[in-house]
Structure formats: structure tokens, C-alpha cells
Amino acid sequence: MTPGTPPAKGGRRLNIAEALREAIAEEMRHDEKVFLIGEDVGVPGGFGGAFGVYLGLTEEFGHERIIDTPISEKAIAGAAVGAALMGMRPIPDLQYSDFLFECMDELVNQAAKMRYMSNGRLSVPMVLRCPVGTANRGAQHGQCPESYFVHVPGLKVVCVSDAYHAKGLLKSAVRDDDPVIFFEHKLLYGSKGREQAGGMDLTAYVPEEEYLFPIGRAVVKREGTSVTVVATHMSLYRSLAAAEELARDGIECEVIDPLTLLPLDEETIFASVRKTGRLVIAHEDTLTGGWGGELAARVAEECLFSLEAPIRRVASHDVPLPVAPVMEQTVVPSVARIKAAIQSCCGG
Template structure:
């Protein structure tokens, strides 16, 4: 009997997985550059570029001023000239300053030149709440999903952080790669051999029969915790990690909803015109209408006050309550 050989894994933190992917791609391709605040000798705001400056030096890793619009604009021009810049934006909130170059130039360049030019750039930006207040805690990935020519990914594990970064840096771009402040210190297993993860491929993290729970990024940890809570009541949740927001893997979600008959979407951003709304709409176009609920942040700015922040952002007990409510419909 032949047995499938499992890949050899190495344990590392989320931020270390990002570092490894970037190091490998910079070694493989001399056109890969890093631009951003504190990316040089400091090693990145979250130490996700630790040690790279000593290897590749100031020619390929450039510290920039606190000027996100200029940084994204320079990266878009550099990408059009044939390089592959990785732009680090410390807080996703500040990516808004770079929207003009990202959306009106980089995302449209291939269309405007009939494929003659492209902008193979990666904008790595950090989302989510962790005690830093109203202008440093937002999750605006739903805004970006609607931009033609822009791909958006959001890993939740070290393995996906590694594999999606590898794919992003080899992509024709532009790609927005969204990580989360709370994920950087989380550990996980990553394949020892170089492995990339295709865009547009969701992952079933937990199989179930009663309800499909869909999320991405840090909220995947909340989703899995909620599924564990309700399992004690005999409720079986299928938990799906989107991983890629543009393109979306609706086939996996729709197939799950056909089996379970219910859908719950979870995100840290706002639910109005949110990721969950898009997932549900496109799923029900395939399956027909099913019982559905969506959970996201409350319609208020995220406070730096820990009590108010916790009240605003979804947690596992709140999601577990929503699961029980949805099952009564």
C-alpha cells in the first residue's frame, strides 16, 4: 500500500513566515525591492522584515518618510519600469492616502496600455484593532474588493502568510496583502520546502453539517473559537477561510452552504457593503436564498479604550450567540 508523504513542516511565528517569503523572493529575483517606514535596519514596524537589511542593504530596502501617497506613487512608477516593489503601510487606515496611485494608476495600467505595461507591486498593509484608536484600527478591505485590476488577499495563518506572499511577489499585480496586528506573534506550521498558495482558493478549516461560517484574517481565530463553543451544544459548524478576497472562491462557499443550508459571515470591518454582504450575494446567486446573518464591527469608530474596543469588535461568544440564533430560523 502506498502512503501519501506529508510535507515536512517548521514551526514559526506569522511575522517570521512573512520574512522568510520575502527573503526567498528577494534572493530569487533581484527586481524585488522593499519601500516603507522603518523597513530598513529597524526590521519593520512589526519586525516582519527582521534581518533583511543586513542581507540586501540600502539599495534594495529603502526607508521612506511618513508620506504614504508619495511612497505608493513611487512604487507604482518603479513597478511600471520593471521592478517588483513591496510597499509596507504600517496602518491600513493610512493606505487611503495612496489610493490615487494604487487605484487610478497601478490597477488600471494594464487596461490603459492594452497589456503593454503592468504594475507588479505588492502593498502590504496591516489592519485591525489593538488599542490604537480610531485612525489606526480600521479594516477597509471591502473598499478594495470592488476595484477592477486589484487583487486582495488576507492570510490568517503563518503558512498562508508565507504562501500568499510568495504568490503576491510573483504576480503581475498590483496586489494588496492584508495582515493583522494580532496575528504577527501567533505561531503555526509552515512547509519547509518553498510552497506558494494560489489566489482565489479558500480553505475549509473545520468541517461541519449545520451551518457554514465564513471569515478571513484575524477573525478566523474568532470563528474557530466560536465553532468550538457551540460544538459543546452539539452544533456542527463548517468554518471557511476565504484567504483571497479578490478573486473570491465562491465555489467552495456555495458548495458548503448547499450542504449545511445556512450561512454566517464574520468580519472585523463594517457590515454595510462589507465582505460578508458580497460573499452572501454571490453565494445565493448559486444556491438560491438561504438563512443568513452577518457580523462585523459595530457602526462606530474603534476606540483606544480597551472596554469600548472590545464592545465594538466581534468576539467568540457574540459569534456563538449568532450561530444559535441562526439555527432557529
């Protein structure tokens, strides 16, 4: 049993923002080489990061370890890479994952390749935190660019969807010797957007005692025998909602949160597909070239003779993101679209 497995009921509940804050504080106390760097992270009277995750940390750790930067994503990422190469464990913050494209050289050419180019003599232990996801912010503040980074050997890619795993994975990522891109969905922080998130309870049990959750391990969020659904972030919750509705029709979905996209926990996913014989993948990243295609290919390679139906993918349509809610909701995977894909996969 994983340490800190939720009790049947009761226990302390935190939202993701609180869980991330606690993870960062613990790791900064645990290792003096850990520091934060980014825009608006520690300015007195400021925001505590774009989504308030760092509120209160400067009071404990001071401005030497909570470093506010110019609006210079290349410098933020480059400084993190350089400091990590010297043995520090930086946690750079990019406010919005859309800004990742400002520092692709530092991430793809430097962070991901320095270990390899040095023949294994250098490491780049850094965790880049990046909020993703649509929240009526339009084409340049709502993308889910995880798949770009799944394509980069040398990086690890994590997507967290609940407070318990967010905390355990962030702590593992900080201690990991490889560069980790850590994607969090804006609607899941718990500080706002609850209505957009479907009125969900965005808190989860987070034990008081310290725990880690390993990179590279998926979790089964709901057991079932009819069909396997692999989904991240908001698409995970929409898949769980679809699963509840379909259970009334006798379709029992097994819903898996992969949590780490690179390296992917194939063992858990393949075992589920071999049991159910069906696979639906749901992500808010766009369809073409999305990580769902890679997962579908791997399942086709390894589990073809277990499959009883074509693999279905539900993803954002291949267009930039609009702002108008009625259009935005059309683009991103909805409960209805996920439900329809599952029904189609199950012969409905």
C-alpha cells in the same frame, strides 16, 4: 495534496512575522527585481518595519533593495506603481492600513487602471503590505479597510490569518503580475498582543522546503455539516472558538478562511453552503458596505434554494473605533456575537 500540507504533528513552527520575513527573503533571492520600500524598513538600529517583519533583511540585501522613505505614502505607493510598470516587483509597506487613504489615487487610479488603460500592454506587479485590526490603538490605527479595495477592479485583495498561508500567499503575490493589497492582522503577527488575541498559539507549521499557495483559493479550517462560517483574521479564530463551543450542543460548523477576497473562491464557499444550507459571515471590517454583504449577495444569487435560513453577518458596528478596551470589544465581533449569530442561523 497541497505541497507542504501540515504533518499530523511535529514539524517547524513559525509565527506570521517570521513566515512573512522568510517569504520576502526567498523572493528577493529568487528574483533581483523584488525590492522593499517604506517607512522605517531598513534604518540601522531601527524597527525593521512597524512590526519587525524586516529585521535582518538589510544585512543580507543592503539599502539599495531595502529602501527607506520619507513619511510620504503617496510617494511610496507611486514609486511602487512606477517601478512595477518598468518591470520591477516592489513590496511597498504602509505600516498601518489606515494610511492607505493617503495614497488612494496611486492605488485606485494608477495601480488598478494602468493595465487596462494601456490595453493590456503594461502590468503593475506589486504587493502592498498593510497591517489591519484593532489593538487598542483607536480610530486611526486599527481599521480593517479591506472592503474599499474589494470594490476596485484591477486590484487583488488577500487577507492572511496563519503563518503557513501567509508565506505561501505572499510568495504568490510577489510573483503575480497584478497589484495585490495584502492585509495582515496586527494581533496575529505573534510578536505581541498574545493576550489580546486570546492567548492563542500564533505559530503554525511552515515547511522548510519552498512552496506557493495560490491567490484565489479558500481553505476549510474546520469541517462541519450544520452551518458554513466564512471569516478572516481575528474573526476566523473567534469563529473557530465559537465552533468548538457549539459542537458541544451538536452544532457542527464548517469554518472557511477565504484568504483571498478578490478574486473570491466562490466554488469552495458555494459547495459548503450547498452542503450545510446555512451561512454566517464574520469580519472585523464594518458592516455596511463590508465584503460580507457582497458574499451574501452572491450566495443569495447562486445558492438561494440551498439555504434553509437567512444569511447572518457579524461585523464591527458602524462606528469609528474607540480605544477603551471595554468599548473596543463591544465594537468588534466577539466569540459571543459570532456564536449567537450561528445559533440564530441554526434555529437556536
